[in-house]
Amino acid sequence: MSGLIIGSVYGLITLGLSLIFGVLRVANVAHGSFVMIGAYVAFFGFTLWGAPPPAAGIGALALGAGLGALVYYVVVKPLMKAGELNILVALFALGLLIAEAARMAWGPDFRGYTWSIGSVSLGGLVVELSKAFGALTALVTAVGLEVFLRRTYFGRAVRAVVQDPVGAQVVGIDVERVFLLSTAMGIGITTLGGVMLTLFIPVGINPYMGGIYTLISFVIAVMGGLGSIMGAYVAGLLFGVFQSVGYYVFSLMGFAQPFEMALFLAFVLLLLILLFKPTGLFRL
Amino acid sequence: MTLLKVEHVVKKFGGLRAVDGVSFALDRGEFLAVVGPNGSGKTTLLNLINGVYKPDEGRIFFEGVDVTELPPYKRARLGMSRAFQVPRPFPESTVLDNVVVGALFNGGYDLRRAREAAEEALRYVGLYDKRHELAGRLTFNELRLLELARALAGNPKLLLLDEVMAGLTPREIDALVQLIKKLAEERGIAAISLVEHRMRAVAQLAHRVIVMHQGKMIAEGPPEKALNDPKVVEVYLGRPWR
């Protein structure tokens, strides 16, 4: 169903959030603003340089990684000791800062573009290839990241830090480098997600779009277990399906704004999960 | 009357058995020292008694009541008080305020009585003159004393002391030891578990000693007997204590 396809991209968007929380124990409340940046990269890439989303994706990945490193040095590292409140507030302010800067630079209007490369018929359902591409990229990234974490030396270092930061140091792991790289990767993947997202929202790009995706990503991340990559991805799929079904049901029930109602429900879901199963719905 | 009874408690972390079937009883006004090398499970045992951890097996009774399922703050209200090894003061509050918290919540006093109790505790440990200082500004030794005052102010029945001697000079240790002895003799009701490496201090204080190794209790009894037990000597690679 189409829910699965967009769900795949939701999962992609959430990967970075989960990673950063797992490694640094920091809840990146500015998450959505990086999605927004990715979206604009895709938009400008396409309209100004005729770059198709795959190319924009690579650019976004690089840009995001750079931004992630910057965020690490400017925000995270100095504030690690000052306490949770300071980091959360600083990140929140950062998110708004980015959104406002975007508004001032690019205007508040809604933008969009369409990348039509045809569609394919899958068992009675018509699927646009562009969307399929987005979903596929998401899957590849998720699996790739998981493999990276499980097979490579650096990946194992990351997992060690997640389990025990002090112990990892004692064993000789450069925890600071792990933090830096995780932040960079996390934000990079998020920005990439923003690019893929644009394939699904032909006219939805605007400076304030981040807020909704921060909320959605947190719901998905908590569902899948904060810090779990495949968990986030699968939860993303679930959420996509849930949203489609919810939208359908709410329209049937005659609500004027079914999309909004589905979001409200997502929030209720978040509260429930945090209350009863804060470690996530499944173990991945 | 038995104040504290610990029955066959086990605590596992993953595959590791930090505390592996420890049992003992403690009477009012009794000093128990729990001795052992690093990693023997002493602090975990303390955490179990305190309620910071819940045991995987076994039960804990305080004044006859089964407290195994109770969270730390409820056990505190029943009369358990804890001083941390690394002092955990509230750095932005004054010395006096730090101790008042102990009296208010451990002891359950009202605000006025709590302030009086706090001042009394501070006088007892010798920190009264510094009561308006911000706790973050004290020296290490003073922080130890503050920690003790805070644990005392609530008039506890059981004081849980976690390696409070570590890092102090011999003079400071002596002073602290005298203070704690005074508490046991004058207040009587407070039984204190001291968790400690340094043999000499332990010997002076304790009525009874428990020696732990890898989560298990390997010796128990009055200091001379427990500390000279062959198993203990092995573990400590030391000479028999005289």
Next chain:
Amino acid sequence: MKPYIPLGIYLALMAAAFAAPEYSKLIASVAFFMALGQAVNIFVGLTRYVDFGYVAFLAMGAYGVGVVLTYLPGLGLAALPVGIALGVAMAAALAAVVGAIALRLRGAYFAIATIGVNEGLKHLIVGANIWGGGAGLILSSAMFREFGRETALFLSTVGSTALILFTGALAVVAMYLIQSSRAGYALAAVRQDEDAAKVMGINPTKYKLLAFMTSASLSGLLGASYFAVSNMQVFPENVFFIEYILDGMAVMFLGGAATVTGPIVGGLIYYFARDLVGQVWPGAQALVTALLVFIIVVLLPRGIVGTLRLYLPPKAREWLP
């Protein structure tokens, strides 16, 4: 602590509003930030938890008045206290529900849980089209009808200014009551070291909830005064404007978190800074605000009054709480 200086300032400002009504809107705008910082301070300052959905409490207050005026005609002047009471009650109720669930969680999880409150409620109101839905409620005609034209105008200028200042003063009183009771000690312990506090016999959730609901109620009062009474309208886009929590935190951090006088100083500076920005670089207020909060949190976490207090002798400290 001796709360007389902050209380005195609020009373003086109230007198000024009555004496010089032409300035009442200006005073209201400054006072809004002060009172907001004051209310936010009671929760964020005392517990060091951050609620990103905080604005919802302002919104509830506003809707309380709005709902009474729109759907319960014929109450006359009584509609005002009834509406305000309803608004405060709704804010407190929301805090009770969200708090009971979310306050058991640790800092970051709590922040995550609250991110959705603001958005969630807004989407509910717009999506289910309740209370005017996306179009909001316009109250001016109802106010003229129920209160009479003269009174209505008075209320929306001097009256609401006085209400906003009253909220600030009330917050000072609340802070005073909390800080001089067991709750004050408990909260100081919980925010400095929650684990140690638990071991010492404190039930953190209980006290966090107290601070949370007090803070929420005050914000409800503020929202009612500022949006409903002063502006005479309640639009979801306005009342759920996420930036207000940022404003609140800016004022609070600028002045000094967990201090009582801090938000007054903070509010004053903040308002005029924004005004300045508005003249020099219009449209950039939000940007500058965010930047300002960011810088303060990183460089001057104690705020102006907070840092000042550190260097005062204990006696003087009492007078600048």
